[in-house]
Amino acid sequence: MTDTVLRLSHITKRFGALVANDDISLTLKRGEILALLGENGAGKSTLVSILFGHYTADAGQIEVFGQPLPAGDPKAALAAGIGMVHQHFTLADNLSVLENVMMGSESMWQPFTRHRAARERLQEVAQRFGLEVDAQAKVGSLSVGERQRVEILKALYRGARILILDEPTAVLTPQESEALFKVLAQMVAQGLSIIFISHKLAEVLRVSNRVAVLRSGKLVNEASAQGTTQGQLAQWMVGHAIEAPRRHEAGPIGEDVCVLQNVSSGSGRERLNQVSLTLRRGEIVAIAGVSGNGQVALAELLCGTRRAESGHVELLGKELPAAPAQLVELGVARIPEDRHAVGVIGDLPVWENAVSERLHSRSFSRGGWVRRKTARAYAQRVVDAFDVRGGGADSAARSLSGGNMQKLILGRALLHPETNAGAASGSASPTPPNLIIAHQPTWGLDIGAVSYVQAQLIAARDAGAAVLLISDDLDEVLTLGDRVAVMHGGSLTAALPAADWSRESIGLAMAGSASGSHT
Amino acid sequence: MRLEKRNTSSPAALLLAPIGAVLFTLLVASLLVLWAGAPIGRTYGLLLQGGFGSVFALSETLTRAIPLMLTGLAATVAFKARLFNIGAEGQLYVGALAAVAVGGLHDGTGLALPPAVLFVLMMLAAALAGALLLLGPALLKTRLGVDEVVTTLLLNFIVLLLVSLMLDGPMKDPTAMGWPQSVALMGELELSKLIAQTRVHTGLIWGVALAVGLWALLKYSVLGFDIRAVGANARAAEFSGVKVTRTVVLVAMLSGALAGLAGAIEVAGRTSYLTLDMSPGYGYSGIVIAMLAALHPLGVIAASVFVAGVLVGADSMSRAVGVPTYIADVIVAASLIAVLVATLLTQYKVRWK
Numbered sequence: 001m002t003d004t005v006l007r008l009s010h011i012t013k014r015f016g017a018l019v020a021n022d023d024i025s026l027t028l029k030r031g032e033i034l035a036l037l038g039e040n041g042a043g044k045s046t047l048v049s050i051l052f053g054h055y056t057a058d059a060g061q062i063e064v065f066g067q068p069l070p071a072g073d074p075k076a077a078l079a080a081g082i083g084m085v086h087q088h089f090t091l092a093d094n095l096s097v098l099e100n101v102m103m104g105s106e107s108m109w110q111p112f113t114r115h116r117a118a119r120e121r122l123q124e125v126a127q128r129f130g131l132e133v134d135a136q137a138k139v140g141s142l143s144v145g146e147r148q149r150v151e152i153l154k155a156l157y158r159g160a161r162i163l164i165l166d167e168p169t170a171v172l173t174p175q176e177s178e179a180l181f182k183v184l185a186q187m188v189a190q191g192l193s194i195i196f197i198s199h200k201l202a203e204v205l206r207v208s209n210r211v212a213v214l215r216s217g218k219l220v221n222e223a224s225a226q227g228t229t230q231g232q233l234a235q236w237m238v239g240h241a242i243e244a245p246r247r248h249e250a251g252p253i254g255e256d257v258c259v260l261q262n263v264s265s266g267s268g269r270e271r272l273n274q275v276s277l278t279l280r281r282g283e284i285v286a287i288a289g290v291s292g293n294g295q296v297a298l299a300e301l302l303c304g305t306r307r308a309e310s311g312h313v314e315l316l317g318k319e320l321p322a323a324p325a326q327l328v329e330l331g332v333a334r335i336p337e338d339r340h341a342v343g344v345i346g347d348l349p350v351w352e353n354a355v356s357e358r359l360h361s362r363s364f365s366r367g368g369w370v371r372r373k374t375a376r377a378y379a380q381r382v383v384d385a386f387d388v389r390g391g392g393a394d395s396a397a398r399s400l401s402g403g404n405m406q407k408l409i410l411g412r413a414l415l416h417p418e419t420n421a422g423a424a425s426g427s428a429s430p431t432p433p434n435l436i437i438a439h440q441p442t443w444g445l446d447i448g449a450v451s452y453v454q455a456q457l458i459a460a461r462d463a464g465a466a467v468l469l470i471s472d473d474l475d476e477v478l479t480l481g482d483r484v485a486v487m488h489g490g491s492l493t494a495a496l497p498a499a500d501w502s503r504e505s506i507g508l509a510m511a512g513s514a515s516g517s518h519t
Numbered sequence: 520m521r522l523e524k525r526n527t528s529s530p531a532a533l534l535l536a537p538i539g540a541v542l543f544t545l546l547v548a549s550l551l552v553l554w555a556g557a558p559i560g561r562t563y564g565l566l567l568q569g570g571f572g573s574v575f576a577l578s579e580t581l582t583r584a585i586p587l588m589l590t591g592l593a594a595t596v597a598f599k600a601r602l603f604n605i606g607a608e609g610q611l612y613v614g615a616l617a618a619v620a621v622g623g624l625h626d627g628t629g630l631a632l633p634p635a636v637l638f639v640l641m642m643l644a645a646a647l648a649g650a651l652l653l654l655g656p657a658l659l660k661t662r663l664g665v666d667e668v669v670t671t672l673l674l675n676f677i678v679l680l681l682v683s684l685m686l687d688g689p690m691k692d693p694t695a696m697g698w699p700q701s702v703a704l705m706g707e708l709e710l711s712k713l714i715a716q717t718r719v720h721t722g723l724i725w726g727v728a729l730a731v732g733l734w735a736l737l738k739y740s741v742l743g744f745d746i747r748a749v750g751a752n753a754r755a756a757e758f759s760g761v762k763v764t765r766t767v768v769l770v771a772m773l774s775g776a777l778a779g780l781a782g783a784i785e786v787a788g789r790t791s792y793l794t795l796d797m798s799p800g801y802g803y804s805g806i807v808i809a810m811l812a813a814l815h816p817l818g819v820i821a822a823s824v825f826v827a828g829v830l831v832g833a834d835s836m837s838r839a840v841g842v843p844t845y846i847a848d849v850i851v852a853a854s855l856i857a858v859l860v861a862t863l864l865t866q867y868k869v870r871w872k
Contacts, residue, residue, distance in 0.1 A: 015523065305757055325760030334758075342758045347751040352744060356759035365741045372739070
């Protein structure tokens, strides 16, 4: 077995009572792409962190090229030829590509940096793997796809023979992803080995030779990518068959709920540039785009935490108030992108988070004092109706898992306090919101929670709400959107019926060009 | 070595943490007592006795605890909202200055008001003075992002110079033989004693009542939720509809007012006039007390009595066995560090690589 480059034997890692990795054994061969598939919390990151020396395993060994790898030593992992490309780039924007690549690989004590030798080496590595980048360009001026190339180059420059890519396509357009896959193919053809971490089934089957599926810390299955179907992978990942949310066409489209006319606001990545959009009852409008192209600004605008600097925003025929509490009163249900940092206040209990949006209204306070009984009763109804599990109404919201946290946010947004207790069935509330702003509502959730959240959005649409879905998951956009618009550089395309778009045309619009030339 | 977050804190850890903190404090202090050449048991015995061992000792401790309680509450409410008010010392002095201005300057000549009305005016003036002093830093923070630690800390020195100016100038007591001290309050405005023949005064009732009031406000009111929400996660608070700027400004007014009242109550309850050495750093000690109490208003009552007891007890112990009174500062400081570390260890565990 001389072509086995990496062997993990019986890796176990516990965090308190949680077994993050349970007796995992894996091998990686020369010239192979192994996909590591699993839901959030399945143990992928822990395993990779152990491999890279960030964590020390409680039990088990790692062998690289036949040699045992010392535990808990990132330097040893680097020296052994393991390279890591993180999902969130670790580059210095104000330095050039060359400087970023050299950073950390030269001794602190040598008097001069050896730019010329380094540049030649970089050039050579780049050519060999088809990763052309301008070595003198400042990283800050590069596109996301180019930055990722720099990250990969950095690892290769240090002599990586085994490359770990953590969710590499999460920030890429479909076209950029394709380009990345070509590079990966070229790398394995030259004898490198790759571990590809993802939770996207289609691309896993597309790029990898072999798939290893993790579920709650255990390696549940290993299979050749050929002959395996997405359905099988999903079932291994979740442990049971998954019912995708049933997509059905929108019913009759109702009146305009929210109208944006030539709205501009902000600058830089959080910018809106002359955005126009109409949201109507009974319809889901989905916004596609690589994150960082103004989606945050759009969501903030409609959630009441940002003002339009020019243009008009109308809600139900009146000017949209830039105040969250008023928006909630007007029936706007808001699901923010970052549920930990914005959606809930982690240190406060679940019940306070359930009423936080409406605490200033008469529903839950009188004369400045909180009506605790009413508030707790409402929180309990949200917890029951939306099946928020883990701890009770008094436990800190931080202790909820991502999926349950999202259910809490969804529940408080959709369940109107005036609805009587018996009528809340868990689907749409009898007093549906007028408008739902859902920003990355399924990001980082497990498949079960994803389909739950999506089903709730569809149900609310059918009950007469106007829904705006902002997502950088193209599959989600195409599954849920009745109309689809694409955001790039703060501008929004026209919202066309979903059927009028193809993956290719959306991808091109995401890259900001209708003609196909890269910017 | 690194810290890993615990998923749950075990009951044993929650019980052991405070015991460990006490043991650590005793250990540190004992080493110093040994170094000073005094017997450990007797030293602690005298310290306890001096702080709590008699009606007189207890009355002195409670007297000392009153200003600490109020500045502790001032720090508590501010820190709850992550407004780091280091300026309670200055706010205490402007409060005292305002109290003397209303209640002493015009003795018999100025405001011809019944003492009861004048008393209310005096307290309001002190609270308002403290509140306004913190309003500036709060507005600078919310409008321009100026760090309030710097502004509030530096204002303390400005206020001390202002007090010095007033004590040597317009508010100077002409009968004080040249000492820089203010005119005295009208006798009717002074707080009555709680126990005859001692110095402990009804300011204690003010302190406890304000602690209970603040506790109720934080726990049961909408403003209390706003304060806790802004402190825990300002972005999420803003998203949920809390007016963050308004909340921070209100907290500043509340915190400054509490510290200002500390000054007024100290003047009305203990000294009856203002001098430059009225406070041996009560404003700064309030921060220690707030942290010892884990930012819990009712905990502030206990923490201020503890700290006051150690300070008073150390005075009498020092006279008997010759250990310097600075041991009190060591005990308070060591207990603060021990409590902070113990709290950390209930939430995190240490992993040795």
